[in-house]
Amino acid sequence: MDFIIQVFSSFSLLLDPFNMTYVVMGFLIGTIFAAIPGLTATLAMALLLPLTYSLNVETALMAYASIYMAGMCGGSITATTINIPGAPSSMMTALDGYPMQKQGKGAQALGHAALGSMFGGAVGALLLIAVAPFVAELSLLVKTTGKFSLLAFAIVVVVIAQRGRIPQAGLAACIGLMLATVGLDAMEPVTRFTYGYSNLTAGIDLMPVIIGTFAIAEVLSQAHSHTDLSAITAAADKVSYVATYSTFQMFMALAMGVLAFYLRRNGFPVITMLLGYILGPNLEEFLRRSLALSNGDPTTFFTNPDSLFFVLLTLVFVYFLVIRKPAEIPAVGKAK
Amino acid sequence: MYFNRQLVFLYIILAVSCGYLASSQSLGSPIVDGGLTPAFFPMLVGCAAILFASMLIVQKLRTVQEEVPATAPRTYIHLWVVVAIFFYVLAFKPLGYFLSSGLFVFALIVLFSSFEKLPVKAALAAVVTGVAYIMFQQLFGVRLPTLWG
Numbered sequence A: 001m002d003f004i005i006q007v008f009s010s011f012s013l014l015l016d017p018f019n020m021t022y023v024v025m026g027f028l029i030g031t032i033f034a035a036i037p038g039l040t041a042t043l044a045m046a047l048l049l050p051l052t053y054s055l056n057v058e059t060a061l062m063a064y065a066s067i068y069m070a071g072m073c074g075g076s077i078t079a080t081t082i083n084i085p086g087a088p089s090s091m092m093t094a095l096d097g098y099p100m101q102k103q104g105k106g107a108q109a110l111g112h113a114a115l116g117s118m119f120g121g122a123v124g125a126l127l128l129i130a131v132a133p134f135v136a137e138l139s140l141l142v143k144t145t146g147k148f149s150l151l152a153f154a155i156v157v158v159v160i161a162q163r164g165r166i167p168q169a170g171l172a173a174c175i176g177l178m179l180a181t182v183g184l185d186a187m188e189p190v191t192r193f194t195y196g197y198s199n200l201t202a203g204i205d206l207m208p209v210i211i212g213t214f215a216i217a218e219v220l221s222q223a224h225s226h227t228d229l230s231a232i233t234a235a236a237d238k239v240s241y242v243a244t245y246s247t248f249q250m251f252m253a254l255a256m257g258v259l260a261f262y263l264r265r266n267g268f269p270v271i272t273m274l275l276g277y278i279l280g281p282n283l284e285e286f287l288r289r290s291l292a293l294s295n296g297d298p299t300t301f302f303t304n305p306d307s308l309f310f311v312l313l314t315l316v317f318v319y320f321l322v323i324r325k326p327a328e329i330p331a332v333g334k335a336k
Numbered sequence B: 001m002y003f004n005r006q007l008v009f010l011y012i013i014l015a016v017s018c019g020y021l022a023s024s025q026s027l028g029s030p031i032v033d034g035g036l037t038p039a040f041f042p043m044l045v046g047c048a049a050i051l052f053a054s055m056l057i058v059q060k061l062r063t064v065q066e067e068v069p070a071t072a073p074r075t076y077i078h079l080w081v082v083v084a085i086f087f088y089v090l091a092f093k094p095l096g097y098f099l100s101s102g103l104f105v106f107a108l109i110v111l112f113s114s115f116e117k118l119p120v121k122a123a124l125a126a127v128v129t130g131v132a133y134i135m136f137q138q139l140f141g142v143r144l145p146t147l148w149g
Helices: A002-015 A017-035 A041-054 A057-082 A088-102 A106-139 A144-160 A166-180 A206-221 A229-244 A247-265 A270-293 A305-323 B005-025 B040-063 B077-112 B118-139
Strands: none
Touching: A002 A017, A002 A057, A017 A041, A017 A057, A041 A057, A041 A206, A057 A088, A057 A106, A088 A106, A144 A166, A144 A270, A144 A305, A166 A247, A166 A270, A166 B005, A166 B040, A206 A247, A206 A270, A206 B077, A247 A270, A247 B077, A270 B040, B005 B040, B077 B118
16 A cells, blocks of 8 residues: 555656656657658667766656656658558558558547557556565565576566577677676676776766667668768767767767678677676676585575576476477568 | 688688687696696687688688679778777777877768868767867766877
């Protein structure tokens, strides 16, 4: 009950004009980015990430939720008007929206898309609010060995979900994990892979990885067709500078952008690399802690119920996604 | 046959993975007194990367002969963009925000369009640089380097 009262009292935060301004700005930015083909709400979020450092948590979260939700809906504008989905989530909107536009019902189509998006988003948010307390309690049951198995499960699933290119996904995840190991070790005072370069002692910062992977790689991929990308590139590199006031991070963003561009061009899923980079430090730490707690006994991953649960879950996913392959779904673009 | 563009990329990744594994071995033994050392995880990741890269190289070598060569002309704009960003980052502090960003945006506009109407493009670059300055310095309070301190 307390939880529900807290949830409803949080609506009062919206009465603050400062918060409301950021929510409205977030919706505008998300809509504009999603409506331009090639630019996505994820890119907007990546570009604006360091600017949230000066905001309090509530305002930043509200601004981000606004960008994300507007981004999910905004792609339907170009999907309906010119049959080019502004975001991948708007692909299905183009199937009905564009024919409606040709019949002179474009405004109606946009209204339906916005209403559907609002309804889906609201139901999803309510479900999340309803189950969040139970999920939080459940998460306390997962101990060190369970946390390792959960992270390993996440990486395995992200890799095997890339049907038809599992080796590429595996290699991309390894590259992410390699990037995560650069810098000071989490448990012992040892530096790794810095090659005497002091800027790398603290590791590779998340900011240049995200800016490089999303913004710079995107610019390089679309270098031929868009003139509006010059401003985006300049802004993207300045955002890396904002995070630390260091040109080293700008170089790092460039390096990550070039890496992500070539990975994409050669059919590697860069999201898998990013997940490897993000999950890597915890994966290593929980692996080492688990084995330290069990005196080096690897059976600890099968004797602890929380860990065993995730090991079995991994096997279930491997069975259904790799061994017993699901039927191919016809490509959306080929549908008449 | 052995120097298809995708294969070259895979060879580079394989070489980097081998270098990574060799560097991780210099961190010492992976297991000491039954406990894992900072070398263990990188060795594991390095071995996995070599395995995946080798699998992909073998897979590619088997299919490379069947592939039809691409007919689309090659463009190198993305490489020029990388060069432009590199020099932009180099010049950012010594030249200050306005000069470096102005030149960089101008260079990118020219790269993405054509080598004509240069005064219009220069004016556009100046406007973009000015708007970005207002956004970062005035709106978000980010201190950008300038020639006047």
